[in-house]
Amino acid sequence: MLQVELYRYNPEQDAAPHIRTLSVPEDFRRAMVLEVLEYLKREDPTLSxxxxxxxxxxxxxxxxxxxxxxxxxxxxxxxVLDRRDCLKIRPLTGMPVIRDLVVDQSLFFEQYERVRPWLVNDEPTAGRERLQSPQEREQLDELYECILCGCCTSACPSWWWNPEKYLGPAALLQARRFLVDSRDRAGSERLAALEDxxxxxxxxxxxNCADVCPKGLNPMREIGRIRRDLLDEGT
Ligand code: SF4
Ligand code: SF4
Ligand code: FES
Incomplete structure (x- = not known):
């Protein structure tokens, strides 16, 4: 059997979060962690x-x-099993827990909204979509693939310390995604909004952000590129 140490917390019933130690059949060694959770939920439907x-x-x-x-x-x-053949499953760090493994991502998505993740362009179109050359489209690679899972922001110590003020790696990767889009016309405004x-x-x-991103993206590198763009803008 494999051991699972599972974070549980139901604020309507529990005075504090606690860890439940459970076992799952050895066969789960080859499975994905989500399949382990589905199995445990069949045993206890209250798991969230x-x-x-x-x-x-x-x-x-x-x-x-x-x-x-x-x-x-x-x-x-x-x-990911440790040396004791144990899985320790916890909610994303740095985000308030709503119940068990479900965290409150309200702030995360507010910060995403703050970078205005949409194209800003008031120029009239010729009655069709705005086109890009293959080279312009390539600029979006390693940016557009972000699925907003929050793994990077939740792993970022700077975000833990200043969650209300620092936008965090996911939002900043999205900021860069719109800064490099050839169809966008708000580059200077976007940079000015990040200059504090x-x-x-x-x-x-x-x-940490690049280390944990499940899509292989590198927010740290993109943050560095925004800083460089700000410096270039100032010269
Ligand atoms: S490199 Fe990534 S994890 Fe580290 S402080 Fe910057 S955004 Fe946060
Ligand atoms: S970890 Fe990767 S995919 Fe997830 S939000 Fe961060 S950059 Fe996007
Ligand atoms: S269930 Fe894992 S990314 Fe959708």
Whole structure:
């Protein structure tokens, strides 16, 4: 049997969060962590967690597994078991827990909205979509793939310390995605909105964000590129 140490917290019943130690059959070694959770939920339907696509696309099952943020649906049990053959499953760090593995992501999505994640362009169109050259489209690679799972922001120490003021790696990656879009006309405004001491500059280049991103993206690098753009803008 494999051991699972599972974070449980129902604020309507529990005085405090607690860890439940459970067992699952050895066969789950080859399964994904999400399958372990589905199995445990069949045993105890009160267990709460988010999931939808089961394919690493929707971004809803970000959680902390053996100390590392990841998506449960694409994380194989055998890859993350510790030396005691134990899975430690916790909610994403740094976000308030609503119940069990479900965290409140309101602030995370407010920060996403703050970078205006849409095209700003009042120029009239010729009655069809705004076109890009293949080279212009390539500029969006390693940016548009973000699924807003929150794994990076939840792993960022700078965000833990200043969650209300520092936008965090996910929102800043999205800021960069619109800064480089050839169809957008708000580049200067977008940069000016990031120029205060906190929104962007609290990144300390620790790199946790790039380390945990399940899509292989690198928010730290993109934050550095925004800083460079700000410097270029000032010269
Ligand atoms: S590199 Fe910056 S954004 Fe990424 S985890 Fe570190 S402080 Fe946070
Ligand atoms: S950058 Fe990666 S870790 Fe961060 S929200 Fe997007 S997909 Fe998730
Ligand atoms: S269930 Fe959609 S990303 Fe895991």
């Amino acid at each position: 967690f988010r999931r939808s696509c089961r394919e690493g696309v929707c971004g809803s099952d970000g959680m902390n597994i053996n100390g590392r943020n990841c998506l449960a649906c694409v994380t194989r049990v055998s890859d 001491p906190f929104s962007l500059f609290r990144c300390r280049s620790i790199g």
